[in-house]
Amino acid sequence: MTALESVPVTTAPTKERVAYLDNARYWVMLLVVIGHSLTQFGDIDSARAVYVWIYAFHMPFFVLISGYTARRFMGDARQVRRTVSTLVVPYLIVETSMQLITRHYTGDPDPLMILSPQWLAWFLAALFVWRLTTPIWRALKYPITTSIIISLTVGLFEIPNVLALPKILGFLPFYVVGMHMSREWFERLTEIPVRIVSGIVLVVAFLICFRYSAGWETDWLLWKQRYDELPLSATPLEGITQRAELLVVGFVMTFAALSLVPKRRSWTTRLGGRTFYSYLLHGYVILFLTHQLGLFSSIEPYGVPAVIACIIGATILANLLMFEVVAKIFRPVFEPKLNWLFRTPPPRDQSAEATGPSTKIEA
Structure with a gap:
């Protein structure tokens, strides 16, 4: 049994937003938008290095925080309704529209594969599946060990990409560890000695990525291919070893990043409470800039200056999409009330409030 597996799975109810978590959501959302933007540069070494550094931990960070915020999910009527309105509906909207846009420009996918997410909507599907299985991970005796075994062995088998199942199972340990973390663990991470080590x-x-990423197959960071599948082309032992190394790197860098997140309330706290819309909308902007304007291909010959400009632009975009006006405009679309679909829930009581986490994307 690991230390985290002995941590109690219930905690005192949180009645207000925690500044530390919203700050964490803000900073990881910047990494998400920057990372997705850098994928448009195929042959710039500096872009590749920054991409590898970001992808080594930004999704593990994302998933772990999501597991922590979903740790009390029990599947009551209110939580199910919230799950459908903030995960299922946005998934259908985003995945369908993005596949249509992509097919308009490239001809693929044809036919549409709505249950096989092609890009960022995979995380909505993952949150849906992880939340539904949350009671299972609370009930198991060794949940973290079990999730690690699943993650390591899933690459040995042919698993269809229905709801991004290979990635869901690959990233599973980060979600389960997040579920079993407590406020005290986060407090320990923010102690000064830990922060110094984390910065180092x-x-x-980052320096290692710049030195060695050029000859490494970045598809390992996507967590979706079978080990013996191109371009990985690994033996079972090589695949399991590489996945295990990625798990270790992901956890170490995630905890290091969490250690450096500010605890005090600031402007990043306010923006961090609206990462949901930044996540859902930034992909449309990238698709437009890529296919309609050809922006990334036109600036790629400039090399490092193009990468710097991309990072700055992505940072500005992420911040703009976290403004309150964006939330007001798109909330009716991505968070519909669905009164026509669900029965009127029973009156909310104190116990329901204690076990009802938000089902939005919690970055």
Whole structure:
């Protein structure tokens, strides 16, 4: 049994937003938008290095925080309704529209594969599946060990991409560990000695990415291919070893990044409470800039200056999409009330409030 597996799975109810978590959501959302933007550069070494550094931990960070915020999910009527309105509906809207847009420009996918997410909507599907299985991970005796075994062995088998199942199972340990973390664990991470070490870890990791990422197959960071499938082309032992290394790197860098997140309330706290819309909308902007304007291909010959400009532009875009006006405009679309679909829920009581986490994307 690991130390985290002995941590109690219930905690005192949180009645207000926690500044530390909203700050964490803000910073990881910047990484998400920057990372997705850098994927448009295929042959720039500096872009590849930054991409590898970001992808080594930004989704593990994302998933772990999501597991922590969903740790009390029990599947009552209110939670199910919230899950449908903030995960299922946005998934259908985003995946359908993005596949249509992509097919308009490239001809693929044809036919549409709505239950096989092609890009960012996979995480909505993952949150849906993880939340529904949350009671299982609370009931198991060794949930973290079990999730790690699943993650390591899933790459040995042919698993269809229905609702991004290979990625869901690959990233599973980060969700389960997040579920079993407590406020005290986060407090320990923010102690000064830990923060100093964390800063060193992230800087060293960044330098390693610049030195060695050129010859490494980045598809490992997508967590979706079978080990013996192209372009991975690994033996079972090589695949399991590489996945295990990615798990270790993901956890170490995630905890290091969490250690550096500010605890005090600031402007990032306000924006961090609206990462939901930044996540859902930034992909449309990237698709428009890529296919309609050809922006990334036109600036790619400039090399490092193009990468810097991309990072700055992605940062500005992420911040703009977290403004309150964006939330007001798109809330009726991505968070419909669905009164016509669900029965009127019973009156909310104190116990329901204690077990009802938000089902939005919690970055």
